[in-house]
Amino acid sequence: MKLDMVPQGVLEQILLRIVDVPLPLLHTAIASLLARTVMTGTKLGVFEALEAGPLSGADLARECRTHEGATKSLADALVCTGYLTLDGGRYGMTAMARRWMPRSRRDSMHDSILFSIDEHDYMSSMENYVRTGEALDIHDAGMNDERWSSYQRGMRSRQSGYAPEAAKRTPVAKGARRMLDIGGSHGLFSVEICKLHPGLNSVILDLPEAVKHAAPILAEDLAREGMEGRVVHEEGNALSDDLGTDAYDLVFMSQLAHHFDDSTNRDLAKKVAKALRPGGAYVIQESIRTETPSTRNQIGGMLDLYFAMLSESGTWAFEEMASWQREAGLTPWGPVRYRSTPGMGQQAGVKS
Ligand SMILES: C[S@@+](CC[C@H](N)C(=O)[O-])C[C@H]1O[C@@H](n2cnc3c(N)ncnc32)[C@H](O)[C@@H]1O
Numbered sequence: 001m002k003l004d005m006v007p008q009g010v011l012e013q014i015l016l017r018i019v020d021v022p023l024p025l026l027h028t029a030i031a032s033l034l035a036r037t038v039m040t041g042t043k044l045g046v047f048e049a050l051e052a053g054p055l056s057g058a059d060l061a062r063e064c065r066t067h068e069g070a071t072k073s074l075a076d077a078l079v080c081t082g083y084l085t086l087d088g089g090r091y092g093m094t095a096m097a098r099r100w101m102p103r104s105r106r107d108s109m110h111d112s113i114l115f116s117i118d119e120h121d122y123m124s125s126m127e128n129y130v131r132t133g134e135a136l137d138i139h140d141a142g143m144n145d146e147r148w149s150s151y152q153r154g155m156r157s158r159q160s161g162y163a164p165e166a167a168k169r170t171p172v173a174k175g176a177r178r179m180l181d182i183g184g185s186h187g188l189f190s191v192e193i194c195k196l197h198p199g200l201n202s203v204i205l206d207l208p209e210a211v212k213h214a215a216p217i218l219a220e221d222l223a224r225e226g227m228e229g230r231v232v233h234e235e236g237n238a239l240s241d242d243l244g245t246d247a248y249d250l251v252f253m254s255q256l257a258h259h260f261d262d263s264t265n266r267d268l269a270k271k272v273a274k275a276l277r278p279g280g281a282y283v284i285q286e287s288i289r290t291e292t293p294s295t296r297n298q299i300g301g302m303l304d305l306y307f308a309m310l311s312e313s314g315t316w317a318f319e320e321m322a323s324w325q326r327e328a329g330l331t332p333w334g335p336v337r338y339r340s341t342p343g344m345g346q347q348a349g350v351k352s
Pocket residue numbers: 139155156159182183184185186205206207210236237238239253254255256259
């Protein structure tokens with residue numbers, strides 16, 4: 001799956017083949033404009049305002065406390081991008097927007113989109129990264145409280161679309177009791193996995209700043225599921241802390257390997273292997289990159305650059321993750337690609 005220009009109708013399909021279309025213009029000016037339009041609608045509460053039903057432009061502006069003419073321009077742009085409908089002078093949400101945008105939904109993209117506004121700032125340092133090779137190192141440098149909170153909420157929102165599938169496809173040994181969720185932040189994966197396995201409890205090991213902002217998010221989810229006490233946070237650092245010996249039946253690590261380089265991931269896999277009980281699994285969940293760059297891997301390939309810019313590492317191929325597990329004495333299983341989020345998957349290695 002990739003983002004690109006999609007011709008509308010047969011005539012445009014033919015034109016696209018014979019006319020010299022300036023694709024770079026669409027990839028830059030128009031793609032940024034699309035992103036900003038959706039971010040602005042999200043930040044100003046357009047989708048929450050329309051939850052109860054369609055509104056005129058004037059009423060939408062009143063609900064959002066925004067300028068009437070400018071709000072109509074925004075709403076019209078959101079109609080053109082497939083987020084809103086316009087019928088009889090009133091704006092409503094399309095089925096897609098209703099599915100993903102209102103923040104009242106448990107798996108809403110609202111917080112992910114707000115986090116994308118911060119990410120636009122981070123991305124402005126891409127040029128400097130390429131010139132100097134110096135990454136931002138976001139976990140160490142200069143995130144204030146507001147940014148940490150947006151990061152933790154954004155992560156939860158971003159993963160919520162595929163968390164149920166991830167939980168179903170995670171190998172959990174019969175009778176498993178203890179799970180370690182490295183860099184587990186908001187804890188959504190721990191909650192979803194423990195929900196499927198009533199005898200299993202999880203410890204989320206994360207940096208102190210993350211725990212401070214993720215704790216209320218986890219508390220909300222645990223209360224909603226009636227799972228209080230089954231998933232807890234522990235402040236620490238997976239790279240410097242001892243993870244124990246024969247202590248866990250499952251060690252899960254989602255979206256963190258891309259912040260660590262190859263040798264760090266190899267060393268971590270060895271610590272994890274020691275911490276696992278026989279029969280336990282180390283599951284690494286990531287945005288997957290193909291071994292060589294290709295247009296068939298647009299998202300994984302671009303994320304590789306993005307994470308390199310954030311922390312001098314990048315996305316990984318299944319075989320690379322399997323090699324860390326093999327070297328740590330674990331038996332890697334075959335790659336698991338998620339159906340609900342193309343480009344995402346997990347690599348499990350089991351301790352015999
Ligand atoms: C990209 S987020 C992923 C969060 C969550 N696992 C998910 O998939 O949504 C990476 C998380 O790893 C945490 N982290 C970064 N370095 C860490 C370290 N050395 N030890 C433990 N956690 C770390 C961050 O604080 C953050 O919460």
